[in-house]
Amino acid sequence: MKIVIIGGTGLIGSKLVAKLGEHGHEAVAAAPNTGVNTLTGEGLAEAMKGTDVVIDVSNSPSFEDAAVLEFFTTSTGNLLAAEKEAGVGHHVALSVVGTGRRPDIGYFAAKLAQEKLIRESGIPYSIVHATQFFEFGQRIADGATTGGEVHIAPVAFQPIAGDDVARNVGRTAAGTPLNGAIEIAGPKRCRMDEFFRGALAAWGDPREVVTDPHARYFGAELTELDLVPGDGAVLGETTYEDWLKTA
Structure with a gap:
């Protein structure tokens, strides 16, 4: 199959290109640096020619509420229109666990709007809801840091390795459209504050992790x-x- 990966040069996208290629698919990385821009529409029509499946693992360069909503609605709208014109048979999107539970979180609301466009497009689809990636642990810790302390809420947390995300998204893309969603997560559930306490110790990071029920994540408790x-x-x-042994 010809499978076009939107965001194909990023963390998950590059892993998908490699894994799908190993399984005999024609995996095409589509991103602004390969001449395909879903925001402007540049290169979309050409990329969609002869395409069986589109996987969208692109992400907004800004996580500010209005900017991220604009990114996902504009990008997805342009992409779905191009897919429909080309007769693409399966649209696969990577989203986030919890979008339906916390639409008050700006990033989650933007992903929810993206999912709505996909569900209403008429194109057979599959949505993969993933938990947070191990690879983004440092970014989460940095965003939670105040005055040298990392404030983390004592809530359930079940992060996943990027390789496992790519493996499951690839399997979904190669299969029959779900016309629904699945959830994927890491093998271990723990408390978020405890995870980061252990992670910072493993990184040799001297910052103290503070258990804080009011700590915010994407601006929300x-x-x-x-x-x-x-x-x-x-x-x-x-x-x-x-994962740490090979990171």
């Missing part, structure tokens, strides 16, 4: 199950400890 999947989620194979 979290409740216990906001970031973790429900029953039936597909679990990754890689623990954080094993």
